[in-house]
Amino acid sequence: MALEHPITADELRKHSSPENCWLVVNGVVWDLGDFAPEHPGGAAVIHKYAGQDASAVYNSIHAPSLIQNELEASKRIGKIDESSMGPGPDVSETKTPASPSTAKNGGGRRRPLLTLLSSHDFEKAASENLSDKAWAFFSSAATDCITKEANAAFFGRMWLRPRVLRNVRDISTKTKMLGNDVSLPLFVSPTAMVRLAHPDGETVIAKGCSKSGIPHTISTNASYPMADITSCADTTFFFQLYVNKDRAASEKLLKQAEQCGMRAVFVTVDQPTPAKREADERVKADAVALTPTPNGAVATNDSRGGGLGRTMAGYIDSTTNWEDIKWLRSVTRLPIVLKGVQTAQDAIRAVEHGVDGLLIGNHGGRSLDTSTPAILVLLELQLNCPEIFKHIEVYIDGGIRRGTDIFKAVCLGAKAVGMGRPFLYAANYGPEGVEHLIEIMRDEFETTMRMMGCTDLSQLHPGLLNTWELSRMVPRLTDAPQHLRGPQSKL
Amino acid sequence: MALEHPITADELRKHSSPENCWLVVNGVVWDLGDFAPEHPGGAAVIHKYAGQDASAVYNSIHAPSLIQNELEASKRIGKIDESSMGPGPDVSETKTPASPSTAKNGGGRRRPLLTLLSSHDFEKAASENLSDKAWAFFSSAATDCITKEANAAFFGRMWLRPRVLRNVRDISTKTKMLGNDVSLPLFVSPTAMVRLAHPDGETVIAKGCSKSGIPHTISTNASYPMADITSCADTTFFFQLYVNKDRAASEKLLKQAEQCGMRAVFVTVDQPTPAKREADERVKADAVALTPTPNGAVATNDSRGGGLGRTMAGYIDSTTNWEDIKWLRSVTRLPIVLKGVQTAQDAIRAVEHGVDGLLIGNHGGRSLDTSTPAILVLLELQLNCPEIFKHIEVYIDGGIRRGTDIFKAVCLGAKAVGMGRPFLYAANYGPEGVEHLIEIMRDEFETTMRMMGCTDLSQLHPGLLNTWELSRMVPRLTDAPQHLRGPQSKL
Amino acid sequence: MALEHPITADELRKHSSPENCWLVVNGVVWDLGDFAPEHPGGAAVIHKYAGQDASAVYNSIHAPSLIQNELEASKRIGKIDESSMGPGPDVSETKTPASPSTAKNGGGRRRPLLTLLSSHDFEKAASENLSDKAWAFFSSAATDCITKEANAAFFGRMWLRPRVLRNVRDISTKTKMLGNDVSLPLFVSPTAMVRLAHPDGETVIAKGCSKSGIPHTISTNASYPMADITSCADTTFFFQLYVNKDRAASEKLLKQAEQCGMRAVFVTVDQPTPAKREADERVKADAVALTPTPNGAVATNDSRGGGLGRTMAGYIDSTTNWEDIKWLRSVTRLPIVLKGVQTAQDAIRAVEHGVDGLLIGNHGGRSLDTSTPAILVLLELQLNCPEIFKHIEVYIDGGIRRGTDIFKAVCLGAKAVGMGRPFLYAANYGPEGVEHLIEIMRDEFETTMRMMGCTDLSQLHPGLLNTWELSRMVPRLTDAPQHLRGPQSKL
């Protein structure tokens, strides 16, 4: 049905009703009348832009390739006659559609990358550089943000106990995650919608990881199709899965992940229902197109303010339970890691169900406020079932901001730690930003290793920490299986 | 004695002495000379307005129907000739007698209701919208407000321990209070003088509860007669009783409560004497009429600043003691709940005296500063006499502001929780405000249920919490009765 | 040597050298040449005012009667010819010698007394009303003020456990201190130099106490002679003694105290050396006459800044030790109370040495910073040697600001509590101020009694408190005498 001649603005405007609904996206006119009712972000936003150019709002969260991938070719009407389009009010709010993330500050006015000395500096820069909507979506957490802040603060309540007079000239920070070599016990936790931070979205994180040799976990809600991400860089990739109410959609994603060479699936288990993130919901979402994510997830808008987080979580299957691990095993050959385990009880259960790994964490405090700070859960495992670390790989994320935080988590049994938000903030600076952040973390971690008198990760153990302030706050299980308890607590 | 012709301002002014004392209230002239000495708020305020229009100050806290109900018809002199009344200085301070609650901001300038996302937002809006006097009366607490703040803060010192991979698609939050169905384990705690928040007073709370299916507890010090409240909405009502020095007055109220179909009486036991609320007392009370409450309570002004709270507590019988439970049983067939129990010792005693329920709490910190935070008392019961929850229904109020707070209280044994101040703040927005607040709480509580892996209230138990920081602060009783101790602490 | 005719300013100026040194004090010319070297505040300040009118600086800390009492009549030269004196530069800094305490604000601009609702309000008013020097001297404490602040804050870390449904209509707050009836378990702790707060000095406190029936402890460093104070009011007086290096001076004071009808001597044992109070020392002392106190103590200035506190402590005998209790017994028949006991060990030792009472405290945090908060010491006695309270009367001061604080101290065994600084602040308002403060404390304490379900002081016991947060911070003695330990801790 594509027209040969460019479509003029006058012709476009004739199709500005729900029944007759054309939109321009990046110079191409599409007929979205049939699609609108299926649009996960709701038909309203499509109808709002009927007969107009919707590029700006589209580009703010979608990869350019998405619309071609998702729609049938028959819906493509043709090219727009750019000369006929005036600067209409519909695009006035975002003049630079190619750089949605720099809405607040132009690139040239940002703090220079080399002046950023820590993950905290990246956060501060992001608060200055990102649009209000992006900053709200990335930085927010559940309700009063108590868990978000405690995640980080609790690391500062454990003291290091350095051992002196060790030869620490040559050290190694190498380890393995599920058999894959990594240069540091660090990986990028899955984060949604990186395009809000940088027009190239998740690819900038992938490229940064590639240079530094650390794994990248790709979110179901990524801005870019996963193949676009995995093909752009050479590093270890993991796939994060929200189980879809439509199980076939999830199975399709798992197949794609395998085909893309991903090495494990991180199944999120700590968000069976949309979370309440007030800061996110306060920023009006009406100018942002809420659409299906490229990986096929289905989201719905609702009346609670339209926060991006709540909207995107709409397709998640709240019936998922322990029995579904069998289903997962049946549809993928990837190792399975449960993301969001928060008690020793569930960690033990995970071992019993034969999964390959655990990611201790609480979604960065984004799911349920006052859920237990992540490092306290790790300590709970050490005090109740220290032998568990011999049976399963345990990771942790939430609040890790310093090399000392990584060190402490590894001392308490973590095989590796994930960082999420800091990488979103670094992505704003492109691949160089991501690489710079990783090298900062590496320098801090190596410095910590040497100061602690350690030369490789096998030397890290709980006795290098003073956890006495926190260990009094740890629940003691009376029914942990004997073989996981270990002979005696090492703390 | 009512005159046929309208009374002119000139005639009114002839009756402006204590001995010859007419006042205008809402267009009607009353002879208040005989009543003034019996006026619980003192004769002074009546004499001050002798020969003048007192509608503004009357309406600020009384229901329009009160004066007809309470005075004999013979005291009604007639209608005032409105055209003869100039805008006298006596009414200049409150130009909008019909809307006493919006003295500070007009209705149109308030934050829109739909932008309020949490109970905290309602509090912030109320601090902007209410008059100084109303805000001081509602928001104040005893002396340094340590208990008021700790009530809320202590909820944040207990961590949630979510269980993952449960099917939480279908959940129920239903429960019963004393046999009455409620849609949430939530009820409105009694609050005095709601007319300070909205001209329709307690009826707006009742209407909001009616739509949402949660109970409303009506205060002895309500602005409106209880029948006006219970007849305007279809929900479960409880009656809060301050035992009057004049026991016959209390008995009359209990009969009225039964006739109005109330389902229980909440006898307040935590305020045998007026409390010291400095913020309330700092706001001068001289322009506010201190009068008998519609439910017959008698209040007296005194020299300590005239705080509304201190004045209205004057009639409370400070001799009330455990033996009086027999008297209560003899004068009402309603279930009896003790409101304000604060120790395990008194909880045990309540069981021994055969009452039907307990409301753990400290009057929102308004009675005695540094009294124990409410949730710590509930924990005290769990640790010392966990079997008590099988013998008696236990409720709690004080500091509940989030769905997670409700969840934690229910885990520790509460059958339901009450909220007070937030409903006063919501009442400022009318029934829609109250309903909006309840739906916010419902959404938060349901989200918490799902995130915790729970599908109905029977699954909640202390093991879902990490209370180790607070449990070290709980007194251990050595003399709790054996049958209430339970086999072993579940914490 | 007194001259018959008034002395002119010209004649006065001829005596302006150290060798020939006349000064005017309140209209009288004195020859201070011989006295200057013995002036405890140093000769410098006298020589500075030689040939001038020194009334302003004299009046700022001394009673008018002092100079006649202390100097021989032969040193009185005569009256000054006021008409010959111009407004010289020497008096320009304090124009209102009769009201030294109102240097900052005139009396008329102060907050009205009846608007002060709590001891905190008195402190705030004093910070506005007092001169910089007076505020610094009264409000300061040792070095970083950690103990001063902890004294008060630790009361807020103990929770009250109210018992409900008690008949609390009629209550009594009466008790005895060393056999003397007091209307409240409250007394005025000794405070130096009250004239800095009010021109009538200690007499305003005495008069305020007299009306309210609480005891007043008069400091060795009082501004007024003790007989002036005790003769002006009818209440119980105690005498606070700093043991002088010149023991005869102390013995003379004790005799005076007996003659004045005082009922006990409080011997200060927590300040054997001058303390470092930086805020006090920062305010230059050079315009303030440092002189002997009326009770005969001798002070010396030094090079460390001239803080009033350090200067006045110079005469204290640092050799005083337990053996000196025998000497005290030999020179006075008054009951002996040790003021400033800070450990269970010393409390036990005090019992062994047969003293009559103990005042637990740390000089309001003014002696040694980071010394133990007073209420923690009282708890230390309860946990280690609870029987001690049967052998000796125990008082406490430091940080008491609320009626709940008094209640808590009595629960933990205190027979009565002292307040110091708040009475200095109240003295600024004259006797009415002192009385108003006492009535505030009485109202708060009575309210607390009723809210707690108590009708007389015999019902107060440790079980009414939740001290579990603090009791974990209390040292446990292994060597407390068996008969003082009691059968079992009541906590």
Added chain:
Amino acid sequence: MALEHPITADELRKHSSPENCWLVVNGVVWDLGDFAPEHPGGAAVIHKYAGQDASAVYNSIHAPSLIQNELEASKRIGKIDESSMGPGPDVSETKTPASPSTAKNGGGRRRPLLTLLSSHDFEKAASENLSDKAWAFFSSAATDCITKEANAAFFGRMWLRPRVLRNVRDISTKTKMLGNDVSLPLFVSPTAMVRLAHPDGETVIAKGCSKSGIPHTISTNASYPMADITSCADTTFFFQLYVNKDRAASEKLLKQAEQCGMRAVFVTVDQPTPAKREADERVKADAVALTPTPNGAVATNDSRGGGLGRTMAGYIDSTTNWEDIKWLRSVTRLPIVLKGVQTAQDAIRAVEHGVDGLLIGNHGGRSLDTSTPAILVLLELQLNCPEIFKHIEVYIDGGIRRGTDIFKAVCLGAKAVGMGRPFLYAANYGPEGVEHLIEIMRDEFETTMRMMGCTDLSQLHPGLLNTWELSRMVPRLTDAPQHLRGPQSKL
């Protein structure tokens, strides 16, 4: 090669390339072409000033005598013709080369020395007086400064338990450090680059210590040659050693230390690798000459921001280990103290290796953030191996700011305590500043002794402290050697 005639600016400018590189330092022209590549601070800064006057930047951190000492005479070209030199842009940024430390405020505008009453006052004054670079270098600590702040704060979490009624007229604060008499249990911890605080560098500290009788520990990274320091004052000197990768360089320094009459070597063991001090690294280092230290240490600049701390730590040998104690014994006859021990395990090991002393500490929080606060480590020794204090002298530094801090450390077993930063701040005021600080500390310590009832250091013991809040945070060793455990804990 020295020229007879003064060299003109024109001639100088001909040698402004890396290959032909003359610089003026304090009026003398040097040929630095050959030396530049060996310059530990990097060749860049030398090349930058080729053909120019580099006196300002040289003087900001080097002693005037350094360049003659370190370079061969043949490199001295001659004197500059001052009249030919204009005020070139190269010196414009520091107009007062002789007073590098007063870059911010002129000497006359500083707070007068006598108004400084405490070590905190010295810190405040330094923050006002020092250049940004000097303040950043001195005041900074590792990453988030958690340990730096906890070092000080933890002293405030231990309470003093004063004993009353002791004769404390005559007291002695004398003790010995490794057999050397000291007037106070206080010494100056090693601090680098004192010239940033005062042009006379370490000599001002030495002179101040000399008058007050306390030891001075000279840093490997001192601004002045050690002989210049030790020869200028008569006090006990210790030498702090960073073990150099070039062991011969270290051996040479140790020989010099012996020849200078130093009494011990403090071998730093808590910084085997450069630390990350962000505040230091934020201040650009490009105008500061990074050069070899006079004691022969070799530093290198790098790409991480050029913080002085990171640069100067470059030569430290990260292979140093316990076996190297034998090497140390073989190359020096000085007593050996390990500086930076942070666990009971390493303290025990130090005893086993026969060293003479331990300095408990964490480099003032400058090495590794969240390492254990120093006083907590001392408490760890007391609780796990109290007998260790009989076998070895134990010192401590980190966070000592008050006389009470010294007292507490000695109670817990420290033979003496070190202070670092406060002496840098005092050095800004010259020898008088250092002496004033010492006398403040002496006054505070003596006051504490008397207030505590102690007359000499032998009476100090753990029972004088309440450490119960911190002792719960101390790790308990299960494998401490029996002979070091002692019969029973004294706490």
